[in-house]
Amino acid sequence: MPPMEMRPPQLRMAWWGADYRNSLTFEMIEICEAEAGVRISPEHTDWEGYWDQLATQTAGGNAPDIMQMDDTYLREYADRDLLMDLSDVDLSAMDEDAIANGYTEEHGQVGVTTGINAMAVLANPEVFESLGRDLPDDTTWTWDDFHDLVVDMTEELGPGAYGDAGPVQPVSFQLWLRQQGLHLTTEEGELGFEPEDLAAYFEQELQLVLDGGYPSAELMQEEGNKLPGETMFEVGDQAMARYWSNQMTGVSEQSGVDMVPLRWPSTSGTSAENGLWFKSTMLWSGSANTAHPEAVQSFISCLVNNEEAGLVQGMDRGLPANENVREAVRAGLEGQDLIAAEFLEEIEDDVNAQVPEPVPAMGSGGIQEVLRRYSEEVYFQRMTPIEAAEAAHQEADRHIGN
Template sequence: MLFSARKSTIPKTAAVLAILAMALTGCGGGSPSASDGPVTLRFSWWGSDVRHKMTQHLIEAFEAENPNIKIEGEYGDWSGYWDKLATQVASQDAPDVIQMDAAYLGEYAGRGALLELKDVNLSKFEQAVADAGKVEGEQFAVTGGINAQVVLANPALVAASGVSIPDDSTWTWEDYNKTAAAITAASANGVYGTGAVTGDAATNLWLRQHGKKLFTDDGKLGFDENDLKGWYEYQADMRDSKAAPPASVTTEDATASVDQQGLSTNRYAMAWYWSNQLGALSKASGQTLEILRPPSTDGSAADAEQYYKSSMFWSASSRTKHPAEAQKFIDFLANNVEAGKIGLADRGIPGNSEVRAAIADKLSPADAATAKFIDEIADELGDAVPVPPAGSSAVVEVIGRYALEIHFDRMSPAEAAKKAMEEAKSALL
């Protein structure tokens, strides 16, 4: 699938973040001790109406257990959330507890806007999941839900082609290309073995399996031109084998809504998505899609450098007057079994392994399959992915754009890698 994630609103907030940089100079956190009397916390989040209602139930459950703490909700949709938050932080009026996204975590933590969460229990989180909320070694966020990059397969299209998919715990990138190409060749016109494999998560898996990564822990590029050339050579192989659709089809797919993309409309036998999208894609396609591991370089899932992606995080403002209570609320959201039964998989599969087990029989079939997969790959995980640095979204766009140039056959892998590296380096300056 061509990179087509949520459109970033970072450019919109640039001016406000400039103000934020000045406003936060010298700011510090409040006292870690609990207050003696009643406390009111403001809590902000984004999401659908369903999420708003569910979150209100979470608040009510917490308040029932903690009668001295009142939670005031502030919510909205994704498009306006970050501009509002940036303005609030810059004017020193941030909510006490904040639903946070990886794209913004490094920015806010780096500017001193977030509280270090020393009192949230992460003992039931896989280490990589716990570490995903760290910035420069300090815990500024706690995972609210986890996903993993997966290959989703349409069993009807695979069966119709007569091609067998290899064991997903042992297949390689070459196997993936050959399998998809064979499905394309054996299928009706307009049906392809796979959607394009050009997204940032796929790129990162490839790099990690080759000893590199998209970004380093200190916010630099974690790869060089030769690494990118190798990735683009794989794109050329998929183009030439016809495993993936023509670039013109890929371009259209990238701008289509999820329910109109190739996997949803039964035109792709396989495609790369995040695991939490299984339910929506199965519903749209009318198929019970199968969830598979991505391939590895050496045919070993244990060496595939798979990782959990935090679908979102919980953070607290560094200026909260009630840091103990804010962390108590975050601990409830992350670790309380009853909270897990309320939230289920709305924000992703719970990061706490005990909560995952407690809600397993309450999940929808698709979410249950996702949770099972998440547990199955727990011992196959590589290191946590570093929090993306400022400018990361521009780097991701550059890498995807030049991958498309390969699929259009307008550049060689070497030419595309050279150009992409030049732009990527500039994006992080």
């Protein structure tokens, strides 16, 4: 009898995203199934549903072989020995920072960066033009400049419109800390700030509410619950807002306005001290319990290194981390995708002048909710900045297990 033909291993692959990402990912899967010699069983859902589902799957010993990962949760899963070391994935075309985003001393290369992005202050040029204002010089502006601009524009725009509608957490605080030479969490998995640091940040943000630059606490709370396309910024009632660079194209499409990305203000007025860093838009990780570790690494290697797959993905998972794929994708970009890529190129010297951000500590996902909740306590003036900071610090410390 002739030998039985070996069937390629079947791997489960999970990711979060909307319909557009799903369609791109299916195309990438088809390319990489052929290259890696595997069959993929896809699982996809939205952001919140994804993490609930992954927590249930891992708790039951039923994790997908390949999973899309966010750096906020990377150490949380790695420290529970749920992620495999992807040391056999070819990372030769990635820079050191992109590689380090998925590496821990204890567990090795537990994540492979899909692409990079950075936080930007998006400006609506039509709002600035309506007031006869130029966009700010984002290489020199300070937080004092930002405060004055937001307050003045809110006054000039009139009722129902604002210069800015407040920060996003935890990244706004994270960037502010980086400008002070601090971090949200340290390499050792501890909080990287003291209550006094958070209190100073709360005071800065509260002053923008008290001076009439930001909306009322009630309206800020409402904004946080709005769906994409419905926010004040997207309907033209807000001059500036903070987004990740890979979100700019979607925001521009929702609003019908080509938004302009700006560097964040700094304490010193020097862009090399603005705290910006290249974040992994997301990462690919493999299950430590997979029955096919070699196949998992081969497939992930294709996802990040295959030029055809990279051209399909484009900028959806950030500016590609593989520099050869990045060059190929960059050559075909246009419109807001091109502007987002150019912004990342413009801030490269700023980023390189600063210390990379440590991989978030286990439990860092809970810090986002802590900061959001205590920010509201400050904005509603139910707690003073130092009272809120001390309570938030204590609660955040519990989240990371200290």
